[in-house]
Amino acid sequence: MKILILGGTSEARQLADRLTSLGHDVITSLAGRTQDPILPAGRLRMGHFGGVQGLCAFLRAANIECLVDATHPYASQISGNAVAAAAATGIRLVRLLRPAWAPLPGQHWTVVRSAKEAADALPRHANVLLTTGHSGLATFLERQDCQFFVRLIEPPNVAMPKNAQLVLDRPPYNLAGELTLMQRHGITHLVSKNSGGGQTAAKLEAAQQLGVVVLMVARPIYDPAEEVETVEAAISALSAAGA
Structure with missing residues (x-):
């Protein structure tokens, strides 16, 4: 066939x-x-x-x-x-x-409907691990009162502003690596899409262990x-x- x-x-x-x-x-x-x-x-x-x-x-x-x-x-x-x-x-x-992922016992997410809603929900001076891909990136970077660590597989077409650092990496990711990344940069907030699957799920467990606030963009x-x-x-x- x-x-x-x-x-x-x-x-x-x-x-x-x-x-x-x-x-x-x-x-x-x-x-x-x-x-x-x-x-x-x-x-x-x-x-x-x-x-x-x-x-x-x-x-x-x-x-x-x-x-x-x-x-x-x-x-x-x-x-x-x-x-x-x-x-x-x-x-x-x-x-x-x-x-889709569902919160495990002890995990608490704030579910939002869009990148705009997620960006608006970030408090001032948040250190944000942004894992939502290229789509909607500009919406987040308008928040110049936050520091972003933008994880992508490929570099974006636009230069990163002073309040953003590019993290180029390809899944799968493991718990030890996610814990190290979040601790190194003092991450306070994780923004993620609910992609599901096991290749990128370790960030959610790392966030739970470190008390990082999770903003989850709904499917x-x-x-x-x-x-x-x-x-x-x-x-x-x-x-x-x-x-």
């Missing part, structure tokens, strides 16, 4: 590897934001489709039989496009979405789709579709 995976996550890469090993023709599409991504098995497509119409055109031209949305939990635009394109073409869509609301939470469940769903 010919399958298009909208990728960019570790789960997308694992799924592509598994489906390719099972003999399927797999194309993984990456947006191209990361300069040196870890590549999955199978074929690769880089760049945007050009909205719903562009995605529909690609699905038809490539004779795709199943579409898998395995993008980041905050990639709401492409996820919405996937739902619309699947409906327009009649191609089956499976959304692979890892479960977007997704359009309805057939949804699974694991690679194994995705394979089962695709098998039911004839994959």
Whole structure:
């Protein structure tokens, strides 16, 4: 079966590897934001489709039989496009979405709906570990009364102001490293998206141990789709579709 995976996550890469090993023709599409991504098995497509119409055109031209949305939990635009394109073409869509984090005993988060709400919630003179990625970065850096330590995989397109220090690193992160990072910089506040998964969860335990305040940006609301939470469940769903 010919399958298009909208990728960019570790789960997308694992799924592509598994489906390719099972003999399927797999194309993984990456947006191209990361300069040196870890590549999955199978074929690769880089760049945007050009909205719903562009995605529909690609699905038809490539004779795709199943579409898998395995993008980041905050990639709401492409996820919405996937739902619309699947409906327009009649191609089956499976959304692979890892479960969100939930506070463990002793963990207390302030949940906010947006980067703007998170930035507004920071007190003056906060030392902030910012782990929300490139999106919304400028909103936080407008808070010149706070000190930011901005952790990214790739450098941003804008220079860091005096009140911000860039921390370039790639997950997975472990508890010891997160504790060291937060203690070194005297972190008082952690701002995170609820990405889920194990690769970046250690920061939440580190924050709990150190008494760091956690501001958690809630996930977007997704359009309805057939949804699974694991690679194994995705394979089962695709098998039911004839994959």
